[in-house]
Amino acid sequence: xxxxxxxxxxxxxxxxxxxxxxxxxxxxxxxxxxxxxxxxxxxxxxxxxxxxxxxxxxxxxxxxxxxxxxxxxxxxxxxxxxxxxxxxxxxxxxxxxxxxxxxxxxxxxxxxxxxxxxxxxxxxxxxxxxxxxxxxxxxxxxxxxxxxxxxxxxxxxxxxxxxxxxxxxxxxxxxxxxxxxxxxxxxxxxxxxxxxxxxxxxxxxxxxxxxxxxxxxxxxxxxxxxxxxxxxxxxxxxxxxxxxxxxxxxxxxxxxxxxxxxxxxxxxxxxxxxxxxxxxxxxxxxxxxxxxxxxxxx
Ligand SMILES: NC(=O)c1ccc[n+]([C@@H]2O[C@H](COP(=O)([O-])OP(=O)(O)OC[C@H]3O[C@@H](n4cnc5c(N)ncnc54)[C@H](OP(=O)(O)O)[C@@H]3O)[C@@H](O)[C@H]2O)c1
Numbered sequence: 001x002x003x004x005x006x007x008x009x010x011x012x013x014x015x016x017x018x019x020x021x022x023x024x025x026x027x028x029x030x031x032x033x034x035x036x037x038x039x040x041x042x043x044x045x046x047x048x049x050x051x052x053x054x055x056x057x058x059x060x061x062x063x064x065x066x067x068x069x070x071x072x073x074x075x076x077x078x079x080x081x082x083x084x085x086x087x088x089x090x091x092x093x094x095x096x097x098x099x100x101x102x103x104x105x106x107x108x109x110x111x112x113x114x115x116x117x118x119x120x121x122x123x124x125x126x127x128x129x130x131x132x133x134x135x136x137x138x139x140x141x142x143x144x145x146x147x148x149x150x151x152x153x154x155x156x157x158x159x160x161x162x163x164x165x166x167x168x169x170x171x172x173x174x175x176x177x178x179x180x181x182x183x184x185x186x187x188x189x190x191x192x193x194x195x196x197x198x199x200x201x202x203x204x205x206x207x208x209x210x211x212x213x214x215x216x217x218x219x220x221x222x223x224x225x226x227x228x229x230x231x232x233x234x235x236x237x238x239x240x241x242x243x244x245x246x247x248x249x250x251x252x253x254x255x256x257x258x259x260x261x262x263x264x265x266x267x268x269x270x271x272x273x274x275x276x277x278x279x280x281x282x283x284x285x286x287x288x289x290x291x292x293x294x295x296x297x298x
Contacts, residue, residue: 003269005200005251007051007175007251008120009152010079012050012079013048013051014251015240015244015252016049016050016053016251016252017253018053018204018254018255018256019041019052020055020255022063022257023058023062026092028059028088028092029092030059031066034066036257037066037070037257038066038069039070040256040257040258040259041066041067041071042070043263044262045075045078047262047263047266050078051251051253052080052253053081053177053202054080054081054082054110054114055082055084055086055110055125056084056106057086057088057097057106060088061109064114067080068113068114072114072115074116079121080114080116080119080120081121081122081123081202082114082122083124083157084097084102084106084107084122084125085103085124085126085157086125087102094127095127096130096132098130100133103138103141103145104145107150107151110122118152119150120152121155122142123154123156123177124139124142124167125157125177126156126157126163130163135163135167136170139154139167142171152174153173154171155173155174155176155177155202156176156177157176157204158177159190164176164190168197173199174199174200175199175200176190176199176202177203178203179203180203180204180243181203181205181243182218182224182238183221183239183284191246201247202250203243203250204253206252206253206254207239207240208239215235215236218235219236223281224284231277236254236268237264237267237271238268238277238281240254240268241269241272242273244268245273245278252265
């Protein structure tokens, strides 16, 4: 298994950090303990994490400020990736923000909050199928922003293969973020699409998502539990190791608000599943609809 993979023009470690869990409950408002959240970020970088996934709408505003306060000035080689295309209302509901003006404002808000001139990549997040504004129009402003140097690479998130085909005809994509995990494999066609083109696939909800009690469901699954016991590791480590072994181009961004979980997740890179394990994990019960879950959250 390789230890790094391509993210546009950069090589980053296969296991990065998803910062969404650092906001308060429901990814809305500040965390109960902001210093604990900053400690997670500092520990991530200390352990070699060089790829952090975030968004201005986590909180909103909260997570990017935590990242800046904890890590700015950023270490050389840290790649911060964000996403645009959504906004929150006063109650935390997730609404589309996909007009060209909203996408531009979204990227610029990230740059200001994170105190950077440019982001390693920005994902265009298609909320509710992304039909609010024609895809080509959304990608047009993303490409303008890339040419202006405000982002290095364009990604697409929550897309179908048809949308990916359309997007790839308009811009160069460097990454794709869709839900995919050992327990929820609807994103397999998206993985195949990325593998065929050498584009980074960055599955979100790699542990099954906090919104649907993913980690507890992983631990309760008999096939995962048996593989975990055999290797003396946790169910979440099995889930991450399984993803890493699907393809060398997959980049992980497990989300956590806990230093202990962060350390455990990064150590999943040392777990190697054998052919028997992979066959056994084919029996994992498929859980729910991640995009349905996502409509209650990012
Ligand atoms: N592009 C998109 O539309 C999109 C959508 C959703 C998410 N994302 C990104 O993807 C990242 C990952 O997704 P996610 O955070 O929603 O879901 P996830 O990584 O599947 O799961 C996060 C949940 O797992 C728990 N957890 C993490 N490590 C654990 C461990 N070692 N043992 C037990 N529990 C553990 C976390 O709780 P604790 O905090 O207690 O550890 C949290 O409840 C996000 O952080 C975000 O950056 C992108």
